[in-house]
Each structure stands twice: as C-alpha cells, then as structure tokens.
Amino acid sequence: MPDKKFPFTGFSSVAIHGGHRDDPNYSHLTPIYASSTYVFDTAEQGMRRFSGEEEGYIYSRWGNPTITEAEERISALESFGIKDENGSPLNVKTILHSSGMAAISTLMIGTLKTGDKVLTHYSLYGGTQEITEKVLPGLGIEAIIIDLRDLDKAAAAMKSDSKIKMLYLETPANPTIQCVDIEQLTLLAKRNNIVVAVDNSFATPYLQQPFQYGVDYIVHSTTKFLNGHGTAIGGALVGKDVEHISGHMTKVHRLLGGNSNPFDAFLLTQGMKTLEVRMDRHCSNAMEVAAFLEQHASVSKVNYLGLTSHPDHATATKQMRHPGAMLSFEMKDGLDAAKQFIDNLRMCIRAVSLGTCDTLLSHPASMTHYGVPKEKREEYGITDGLIRMSVGIENIADILTDLQQAFGFWKIN
Numbered sequence: 001m002p003d004k005k006f007p008f009t010g011f012s013s014v015a016i017h018g019g020h021r022d023d024p025n026y027s028h029l030t031p032i033y034a035s036s037t038y039v040f041d042t043a044e045q046g047m048r049r050f051s052g053e054e055e056g057y058i059y060s061r062w063g064n065p066t067i068t069e070a071e072e073r074i075s076a077l078e079s080f081g082i083k084d085e086n087g088s089p090l091n092v093k094t095i096l097h098s099s100g101m102a103a104i105s106t107l108m109i110g111t112l113k114t115g116d117k118v119l120t121h122y123s124l125y126g127g128t129q130e131i132t133e134k135v136l137p138g139l140g141i142e143a144i145i146i147d148l149r150d151l152d153k154a155a156a157a158m159k160s161d162s163k164i165k166m167l168y169l170e171t172p173a174n175p176t177i178q179c180v181d182i183e184q185l186t187l188l189a190k191r192n193n194i195v196v197a198v199d200n201s202f203a204t205p206y207l208q209q210p211f212q213y214g215v216d217y218i219v220h221s222t223t224k225f226l227n228g229h230g231t232a233i234g235g236a237l238v239g240k241d242v243e244h245i246s247g248h249m250t251k252v253h254r255l256l257g258g259n260s261n262p263f264d265a266f267l268l269t270q271g272m273k274t275l276e277v278r279m280d281r282h283c284s285n286a287m288e289v290a291a292f293l294e295q296h297a298s299v300s301k302v303n304y305l306g307l308t309s310h311p312d313h314a315t316a317t318k319q320m321r322h323p324g325a326m327l328s329f330e331m332k333d334g335l336d337a338a339k340q341f342i343d344n345l346r347m348c349i350r351a352v353s354l355g356t357c358d359t360l361l362s363h364p365a366s367m368t369h370y371g372v373p374k375e376k377r378e379e380y381g382i383t384d385g386l387i388r389m390s391v392g393i394e395n396i397a398d399i400l401t402d403l404q405q406a407f408g409f410w411k412i413n
C-alpha cells in the first residue's frame, strides 16, 4: 500500500495515488460502494455522526467512500505544489457533483443572493451562458457580460458596481478558445472583495492551476479531460476556504441534491490516473492539427492558443503549461461546407463533449450554442461555419489523414 505521507514530487504520482485510502478488505482499487445508506452500531453513534462529533458516512447524497476518493484526488491535483500564505501546502476541498452544471449551480446559488451581480466573459459554455442569462435573472441576480480580456474595462466594471459579488471565468473558453488573464483579473476582483471562480475543464490542473493566482473556487465538468474516456457525466466544485466549503457550500450541495454516484466516481478516479500522459499526447496532437488547419485553403480562421496568430497566445503562454487540446476553425464557405466536412469524417467522431481519447468534432452554432440567439452567437464569434474540435490521442497521422480526406481533396480507400 502506498505510504500516505510519501512526498510525491510528480503530478502523475498524485494523479495515481492521491486521495486513496486503504480498503479494509485489501482491495487494490477502492470498490464501488453501491449503498444508499450506512449502518450505525447504536442510536448513540447515529446521533454522534449527525452532530459531527464522530466522522463517518450517513447517507450517500451526503457522502460515499468511492466519491470521497475522487474528491480527494481532484483536491490533490488542483493544489499540487501550491503553498498557502504561511508557506504550508495549500489545503482545498472538493465536492463531486452529478454534472458540471450541478457544480456550477451549487457555486452560484450558494454564493449569490437576490440583488447581487455576476461579472463574466462573453465566450462561455452554452449551458453556463444560459444559466447566467436565463436562470439567475429569475432569482434577481443579474449577469454583466463583457470582454474580460480588456482589463481596463474589467477594472471599471468591478469598481463602478458594488453589487458585483462574483467574477466567473472560463479559460480557455468554449468554443472560441479565448483566454482571460486569471492573475490580473483576480487581483482586480480581490481589490473589490469579489469572489472569483474559474471553470478549469478545458485546461485541467495539469495545464493550469488557478489557485496559484488566489482564486476562491474552481469548477470542472469532470465529464471531460479529468475522466478522459467519455464514460460518465460529472462535475466538481473545489474551494480554498475549506471551512466555508465544508460548511455552507456542502449544505447547499446536499440540499440541491446534485450529488455524484459511486459508479461514475469510480470511473473518474481510474480516468484521472492517466491525466498527465493523456494531456501530453492530446496537446502535441492539437499543435500539429492546428498547424495543418492554418495552412489549409478551405479554412479561413483557426482558434488555437498555441498559434501566435491567436490574440490570447501570450496570456495562455503565461498561465498554461501547454495551450491545450481544444481548437475551433472556420470553414471559408460557411454552414454548408461545415456540414459537409463533418459528414465526411471517417475516424474522428461527430459528437459534442470533449476531452475523450477519441477526437470529437461538433458544430457549436447548431449544437452546444443552439440556445444562444443568433445575433449574440455571431457577436461572440460563433459563426455558422465554425467547427469545434477536441483533439484526441489517436496517432496523429490518422487524425490528419481523416481531416485531409474530409476536406474532399483526396479520398482514402
């Protein structure tokens, strides 16, 4: 059994062993604890568990050993190598959710109240955008949506409106792969007592660690690169104020009921073990795909943070280990060309979502961002000819061959 006090120096060692607890039956992997409830030896013990006097599981909406392992592994990865203000290893806490959207909902509902405002960037995952523009206003919470890459504009917004209580960042952002400066925006927010949350789903803690810059929360759609195999939907809310997330946020999470389940948590825990090696391959493939697309006559624009032509290349280089595995590109001939290209694919997969071993391509305007009005979509750069690509870990030659033949210049047998 690995020694829990072992001083791991590498990210993969933490991704493999982090959060693991010895199993009472000596099982190598923490089993799928498929039990909704837990037994008390005595009524007295049940009372002690409810009052918090004694640690122990009570009911699986509140906690479950398989879920705990996934939560502790995410905490270990998001805080890996980061020190707190006293020079001690940063301590953070994760609550695993049934989906990324459930984690975002707990974050927003647990943090904001009627009259508050949330400041965010205009390029966001479609579901998050709809939550901020369609659900929060019903609760009396207004979303202010600007281009957060303009730091002067961001500073002016935060300074001029004391009702802004949360700065919500998604970087890199869906689907235009824009990138905002976490460090500078967090500095501005902290001057104005604003809570900062970052959606780190595209980057993962291997490429980017927002807690380095003093953010308060990280959210993940664990469905994506953390799971890595497309086997389960899930989400995580990770907080740096352990007392607050263990108290108030845990209460909100339990009451809203967006809990994960042991089977999905098990799949996530196994998937995270290969995060570093997967991301290295995803990223090197993405760089080659981006270079290929950039020179292609049928493509008018490639959004990939690794290209110096991307306006946010410098920000990405500053805060990310590598510019990631997500890109999008615009077909010169618009919607019909985009549809034809996607239909022509023979190995890469026509599907939404991202972060799987398989390369996935989708059409944001008609799929993930279908709910966003056309004029808004276009303003945000989500044109009808835009195709989003989550570059997988297949052999690069096969990915490029498939893309090449999908453009229709030549056919393979």
Ligand SMILES: Cc1ncc(COP(=O)(O)O)c(C=O)c1O
Residues within 6 Å of the ligand: 099, 100, 101, 102, 125, 127, 128, 170, 174, 199, 201, 202, 220, 221, 222, 223, 233, 234, 235, 353
């Ligand atoms: C960046 C980002 N955040 C959040 C979500 C929502 O996650 P889930 O589908 O797991 O609810 C998604 C989904 O695609 C996403 O791309």
